[in-house]
Amino acid sequence: MSQPWTHVAHSKAYPRVNEHYVEPEWVSERLFDEEKFVGRIYDPACGFGRIVVSALQAGHQALGSDIADRGWDSTRQNFFNHQGMHANIVTNPPFDILPAFTQHALKRAVRKVAVIMPTARLNAAHWLTDTPLRRIWLLTPRPSMPPGHVITAGGKVGGGKSDYCWLVFDQDCVGHPETRWLHRDE
Numbered sequence: 001m002s003q004p005w006t007h008v009a010h011s012k013a014y015p016r017v018n019e020h021y022v023e024p025e026w027v028s029e030r031l032f033d034e035e036k037f038v039g040r041i042y043d044p045a046c047g048f049g050r051i052v053v054s055a056l057q058a059g060h061q062a063l064g065s066d067i068a069d070r071g072w073d074s075t076r077q078n079f080f081n082h083q084g085m086h087a088n089i090v091t092n093p094p095f096d097i098l099p100a101f102t103q104h105a106l107k108r109a110v111r112k113v114a115v116i117m118p119t120a121r122l123n124a125a126h127w128l129t130d131t132p133l134r135r136i137w138l139l140t141p142r143p144s145m146p147p148g149h150v151i152t153a154g155g156k157v158g159g160g161k162s163d164y165c166w167l168v169f170d171q172d173c174v175g176h177p178e179t180r181w182l183h184r185d186e
Helices: 025-034 050-057 095-108 148-152
Strands: 008-010 015-017 041-043 062-066 086-091 109-118 133-140 164-170 178-183
Touching (some): 025 050, 025 133, 025 164, 025 178, 041 050, 050 086, 086 095, 095 109
Parallel strands (some): 041 062, 041 086, 086 109, 133 178
Antiparallel strands (some): 008 015, 133 164
């Protein structure tokens, strides 16, 4: 059986190979500035380790893993086979399997789960209805999230054409989520 995100799909901007797209550092730095997390942070799709590093810089204990070795010193594992429990999971998951990835994260987190999501997918995200979604953080300015191989090859980063947001789920949440802006420069 193949890994859940090892298929090849194509986008207009970049071909998707093993779904490794990298957020700018400010995206997670600002999340940790504004969103309160109690307990350790785990990133199951840590890639280059940017979210883990931002969590550590914000004073959290943090660790990460990934399905492939992307240069970060982490455990290599398929998150869908992971059965460990964590206080919080914060991640930039593969967008092609975002609902399943998020649902698994919600089963593995005691407190909060935060995932990056393309904002354009929110209107059709009916899978969010029965989740403990607490907050939607709209990211501004629009972050560019190129594939990891573009960054490692020294390619030009910038000029992204998609909008993104953080979805923050809180296991204690009851009611409707709030929407807020997360500005890079504050």
